[in-house]
Amino acid sequence: MNNFANIIEVERGNLKFAYVQNDEINYLTLFDQFLAEEGHHELLDPSDRIERYTYLINDNQNKFIFKIDGGVEHRLERRIIAKITGDFYFNLIYKLAKMSLDQCDIAYDLYLVAFDKITKRHYMIFNFIEGRSLKWEEMKEYEEQVRYCIEKLHSYNLVSNDVHGGNFILTPEGKVKAIDLTNSGFIWLTKANDAIELRERFNIKIKVPMLAMAIKNFTHGFKRLSRKIRGKED
Known part of the structure; x- marks a missing residue:
């Protein structure tokens, strides 16, 4: 044991x-x-x-x-x-x-x-972990479990920082588990990356510190503007 x-x-x-x-x-x-x-x-x-x-x-x-x-x-x-x-x-x-x-x-x-x-x-x-990766379209189907996983990870100062189906395993029992975690850097700020990715990719909302969200929303917007100016697609 x-x-x-x-x-x-x-x-x-x-x-x-x-x-x-x-x-x-x-x-x-x-x-x-x-x-x-x-x-x-x-x-x-x-x-x-x-x-x-x-x-x-x-x-x-x-x-x-x-x-x-x-x-x-x-x-x-x-x-x-x-x-x-x-x-x-x-x-x-x-x-x-x-x-x-x-x-x-x-x-x-x-x-x-x-x-x-x-x-x-x-x-x-x-x-x-026995099972398979979630498909992109299944992220919304298993929304409650995905949200629970991310919120619990955050409570232990862990983050995904790359939220997509490949970073979640669906077990034969139908339970969703998170893999490929991050725990380095300024976690309070990185949590906002998870919130933004969940919201923009899958329309799943979680709560994170307001200041972290404000900073990340600004930097994400600046990156999009920079890419647009340089003629690059998102």
């Missing part, structure tokens, strides 16, 4: 880990096994971003998602924000653990995070 109340942080050589204690599965051992067999697992949804890969792992009738993110942020403002707010994935494992402890089952579980100080790669082990 996973003990989300107990997240262990250790360092091993150039690797730094944070992982959930589990009486039945040793996630450090699972991590080592994957690295030893890298390239022999099913590659899921290859990203167009360099050094980002997602694999499916089968381990004794259990399925896990193993993700590698070797992307290095080159934008100065993003690097400054990361210095202020801390490591994206190490923050994420604690926030998702809090959700699991609260039995808030609207997203995935994150069991292990590792960071290689030399290669700057991040490694993650998630649970595998």
Whole structure:
């Protein structure tokens, strides 16, 4: 059984880990096994971003998602924000653990995070959620669940920041769960991105801080005007 109340942080050589204690599965051992067999697992949804890969792992009738993110942020403002707010994935494992402890089952579980100080790669082990992505037209059909997911994420200072069907899984039981979450940067402001995308793409309304909405509405409007002046389509 996973003990989300107990997240262990250790360092091993150039690797730094944070992982959930589990009486039945040793996630450090699972991590080592994957690295030893890298390239022999099913590659899921290859990203167009360099050094980002997602694999499916089968381990004794259990399925896990193993993700590698070797992307290095080159934008100065993003690097400054990361210095202020801390490591994206190490923050994420604690926030998702809090959700699991609260039995808030609207997203995935994150069991292990590792960071290689030399290669700057991040490694993650998630649970595998059975189901399929929502289609664009289904977002409105499952409006109540989608709204609930986003509002609950916001209550844990997590956001989607890219609201579309591909970032929601519909389970065989008909439950909607959010994936591909964001928890870095100025979350109070990023929440407005979710509200704007839900409103403009799917006519779904949620409440976020008024100041954040005002700032984001202004910047979105400015971007549209800029694109129009340059003759680019939205």
